[in-house]
Amino acid sequence: MGNSFGCSASGERLVSAARDGDLVEAKMLLEFNPSLAKYSTFGGLNSPLHFASARGHNEIVALLLENGADVNSRNYCGQTSLMHACRYGHWEVVQTLLLYRSNVTRADYLSGRTALHFAAVNGHVRCIRLVVADFIPSAPFEVISAQTNSDKGSGPNSKNKYNQFALSKFVNKAADGGITALHMAALNGYFDCVQLLLDIQAKVSAVTFHYGTSMDLIGAGSTPLHYAACGGNLKCCQVLLARGASRLKLNCNGWLPLDVARIWRRQWLEPLLSPNSDLDIPTFAPSSYLSLPLLSVLNIARECGLQSSASSDESDVCAVCLERTCTVAGEGCGHALCVRCALYLCSTSNIPSEMSGPSGSIPCPLCRHGIISFAKLPCIEAKELKLHLSLGLCTSCILHHCDSDSSAIACKPDIRRNRVASVSSDMFCPVSCSPFPSVAIPLCSCNNELCSSVEPHEGETQDESPRHSQAILEEQDKMDGQRLPKTTCTNMFWSRRSCHREHQCNSEINS
Numbered sequence: 001m002g003n004s005f006g007c008s009a010s011g012e013r014l015v016s017a018a019r020d021g022d023l024v025e026a027k028m029l030l031e032f033n034p035s036l037a038k039y040s041t042f043g044g045l046n047s048p049l050h051f052a053s054a055r056g057h058n059e060i061v062a063l064l065l066e067n068g069a070d071v072n073s074r075n076y077c078g079q080t081s082l083m084h085a086c087r088y089g090h091w092e093v094v095q096t097l098l099l100y101r102s103n104v105t106r107a108d109y110l111s112g113r114t115a116l117h118f119a120a121v122n123g124h125v126r127c128i129r130l131v132v133a134d135f136i137p138s139a140p141f142e143v144i145s146a147q148t149n150s151d152k153g154s155g156p157n158s159k160n161k162y163n164q165f166a167l168s169k170f171v172n173k174a175a176d177g178g179i180t181a182l183h184m185a186a187l188n189g190y191f192d193c194v195q196l197l198l199d200i201q202a203k204v205s206a207v208t209f210h211y212g213t214s215m216d217l218i219g220a221g222s223t224p225l226h227y228a229a230c231g232g233n234l235k236c237c238q239v240l241l242a243r244g245a246s247r248l249k250l251n252c253n254g255w256l257p258l259d260v261a262r263i264w265r266r267q268w269l270e271p272l273l274s275p276n277s278d279l280d281i282p283t284f285a286p287s288s289y290l291s292l293p294l295l296s297v298l299n300i301a302r303e304c305g306l307q308s309s310a311s312s313d314e315s316d317v318c319a320v321c322l323e324r325t326c327t328v329a330g331e332g333c334g335h336a337l338c339v340r341c342a343l344y345l346c347s348t349s350n351i352p353s354e355m356s357g358p359s360g361s362i363p364c365p366l367c368r369h370g371i372i373s374f375a376k377l378p379c380i381e382a383k384e385l386k387l388h389l390s391l392g393l394c395t396s397c398i399l400h401h402c403d404s405d406s407s408a409i410a411c412k413p414d415i416r417r418n419r420v421a422s423v424s425s426d427m428f429c430p431v432s433c434s435p436f437p438s439v440a441i442p443l444c445s446c447n448n449e450l451c452s453s454v455e456p457h458e459g460e461t462q463d464e465s466p467r468h469s470q471a472i473l474e475e476q477d478k479m480d481g482q483r484l485p486k487t488t489c490t491n492m493f494w495s496r497r498s499c500h501r502e503h504q505c506n507s508e509i510n511s
Contacts, residue, residue, distance in 0.1 A: 014048050026063055055509075056092070071097055077110050080102065172206055182194065219260075229260040248275055
């Protein structure tokens with residue numbers, strides 16, 4: 001698809017433009033031949049959308065999608081553009097892909113990782129918030145839980161129960177060896193990610209598989225607390241214990257979390273992880289990265305578009321950007337905003353509204369009232385984003401039942417008839433050299449060279465959370481005295497075959 005000899009030269013030019021962020025070149029090529037948006041490279045089968053998503057070029061991502069690029073296209077490893085955007089923390093690209101209904105539940109071929117795993121392993125908490133947006137209805141968690149537990153009948157209560165079940169199933173999806181997103185966030189010491197995952201029903205008692213685990217040095221059958229003890233972050237261990245993690249859980253090696261901390265020389269964790277510890281565990285408030293109104297404004301943006309045109313009436317101009325027409329209003333306070341500003345507010349805000357709203361509400365920028373959902377203003381013309389029929393399953397169709405009386409999500413029948421179910425990741429062999437590169441474990445050395453799975457991180461692709469965790473780890477290395485010795489891949493992982501396959505795909509993007 002797009003790899004014919006006639007368009008290969010133009011396709012490679014578009015790939016270079018998508019990698020380098022050359023918007024003018026990309027527009028010129030797509031105007032000449034719009035089918036180039038479906039081009040894929042010969043080696044790793046990466047599309048221009050993969051390159052633009054990995055590099056964070058949001059305007060080129062939107063341009064490719066408008067010209068018919070498949071938002072759910074896979075490369076040779078089965079990785080989608082959403083996975084690449086989450087890997088490098090480009091939350092704006094994640095937002096754009098979700099507006100075009102990217103399938104968040106798809107897993108790669110190598111180890112069954114979803115976009116949630118890629119975001120958690122690198123500490124991109126805003127990407128986690130966006131990825132789970134379609135699973136969290138725009139209503140307080142307390143109300144949803146009370147309705148689900150009190151009534152098991154039909155109607156809205158059963159739909160809320162379905163949403164809760166789908167959220168729990170997605171957040172606790174196990175990748176290679178039974179590793180969940182909570183395991184990897186705890187291992188790397190990303191406290192914000194651990195706290196958010198726990199607030200959205202991540203299981204603190206989840207254990208890795210008793211077979212096939214890729215982290216043999218920690219041990220099969222390990223809980224997130226074992227991984228947090230290996231990583232050495234004190235706050236991650238505290239929040240896990242506060243949410244019900246057990247200090248007495250043994251893994252398949254017969255190790256307690258205390259034993260893992262001693263093996264990895266995390267002496268500062270011993271008083272906390274001791275089975276007879278009498279230390280007071282602090283209480284933690286709900287995560288400030290919860291965003292209840294995100295789903296409502298996402299659905300409005302999918303239905304009406306971003307409405308970027310200016311308004312002639314000054315009374316209808318958004319009070320935040322002073323450019324676009326007001327299209328949404330916060331339920332409760334009633335203040336109107338444009339959909340682009342409301343979407344930006346729900347995606348980036350980490351200031352909890354403790355005075356006037358439940359946990360997860362977003363403070364209104366005009367009156368600070370807690371907003372739990374947005375409503376579309378009347379007389380706003382619907383303008384569905386252009387979707388190509390080859391986009392496959394849309395996220396909304398997967399997560400929610402499309403009832404005839406439901407107006408929250410608009411799913412076109414023709415798209416539903418032409419969708420193709422994704423292949424389950426269970427059909428593929430879950431072997432990998434280093435599916436989750438981590439700075440908390442020793443670097444592997446293959447023939448005295450760094451393993452290709454330990455990917456370099458460029459300065460412009462990192463956000464504040466990895467830098468902060470890196471500074472903490474450097475301080476902890478000074479406390480440890482001497483860096484832990486390196487080990488080889490054969491001691492840590494199953495095979496190097498998948499490592500080479502993933503390196504083949506990623507080397508095109510990282511070149």
